[in-house]
Amino acid sequence: MLLAVDAGNTNVVFALVDNGAIRARWRIATDPRRTADEYAVWLNQLLMLEGFAMADVDAVIIATVVPRALHNLEVLASKYFKVTPLIAGQAPVEWGIALDVAEPASVGADRVVNAIAAHHLYTGDLIVIDFGTATTFDVVDYSGAYKGGIIAPGINLSLDALVSAAAKLPRIAIAAPEDRSVIGRTTEAQMQIGVFWGYVAMIEGLVARMRAEIGRPVRVISTGGLAVLFDAHTDIFDAIAPDLTIQGLALMHGRI
Template identity: 35%
Template sequence: MILAVDIGNSSTVAGVVDSSNGTVVAHKRFATEPERAASEYLELFSSLVATLGKSGASGGVTSGIDGAIICSVVPKAVPAVAASLVEIVGAPVSVVSLEKASLEKASLGGDAGAADGSGAYGPEVKLVAPAMELDVDTPSEVGADRVVNAVAAFELFGGPVVVVDFGTALTLDYVNGDGVYCGGIIAPGIGISLEALHARTAKLPLVTIDDSIGCSGSKPGSDSGAKPCSIVGRNTVEAIKSGVYWGTVSMVDGIIERIERERGALGSVVATGGFAGTLAACADSVDEVDEFLTLKGLGLIYERNH
């Protein structure tokens, strides 16, 4: 089993992946805090491993975990996360990188350069490639999590496939029938849209939409966090929810339709990300929902590099 960590802009998800079958047997989600100390990460990851009932000879939670791998869109958080994982697995930690120069340096035995060029992650990090061809203008600019998702989606569902990630940003990524990553679409996610409406207007309130499926059933004007029941809002809060929620769903369906016009029929459309549960349920174009797609992709990449 391996410990896989996906460091996103808003949330970090850690999971234990059974490398024999690719399933996620335990997971933990917490807020991404770039300044968090390695000791704090160690507590978080150790508590996750402890749920498996594994313990080392000295009583520490180490046995059963053979390695660890990270993908991150927040480079500043990687050193502390990597240091804590080294304590758990007792070996260098893999970090998915799309930086060709850094990968070449690592293959020659040099220190792994940070993804943003700000310094070295250190000898406890081994940079690994995602094992997927990237047919884009500048591969190093593509978010590592997007490519990790693409690897998992093609392995699990074949191609052509589109991955829709309902995260801080809304991303759609296209993989053709040959397993080549061809690029994608980036748009504001639900949270960004709600915050922007509040910040850039004088009177619109800050509204929340959580990941619950049901309607709010609350009194008019209240913000329960649930998704909107009706497309036509009867008050400001409902109108904002409807605009952002159904606008996002409609955008996904519309973009998928346009991708198929341009590229041909898709085999599958797979949704993941923090809001996938509620948004994908109403998106007609989505075929599959896998909340652990990124962790499964990390598991695949780890196995292919070891």
């Protein structure tokens, strides 16, 4: 089986993939100081809870936007799974799609992997929105080429910045307000409206601008932990694909 690893700025996601089907997935907070031994102890226990063993893994593929985390993940693969890990974007698993942007080398691995998976799963021009540490909007054209996009602060990052910069504002949970009113009667309600409906308005506004610039019918695909939350309060998404990055890694592994 394949162990697909998506090392993001906030979490590292591990997924066990068998013939394209995701059998189990786990996440742990990203910490570049975490050693291969620590990963191995944690993963071994989780594998056993799901009825698997480390010996069941015969391949590892990694995508990361945290360069300092890569070494320990490579050691994990070689020391504990006895395999040489594949690194997304490096031989023999090059991207295989055109990166039609000014600085191709600067595009995050997760965004390219998402583009690969989205083009495989959906037809036509696409906008892929990934709700992570940052919220990214990526344009993939009908041929599968990555055309560029937008990077915006993630909603958690925005809320953290607001609370840390304003001494009297309380920390609130990210959730939809109880009603659709945008005139809050308490400080907490006003913050929730600003964070939640403000974010919905940003998503809808940016997608509208991107659609107008593309000039052709576009499908909007959403991924990331908060995709489902926003989907209930806007009709902007055509599909929710929570495992898009893992699916992209599995597709890349399947090419070799």
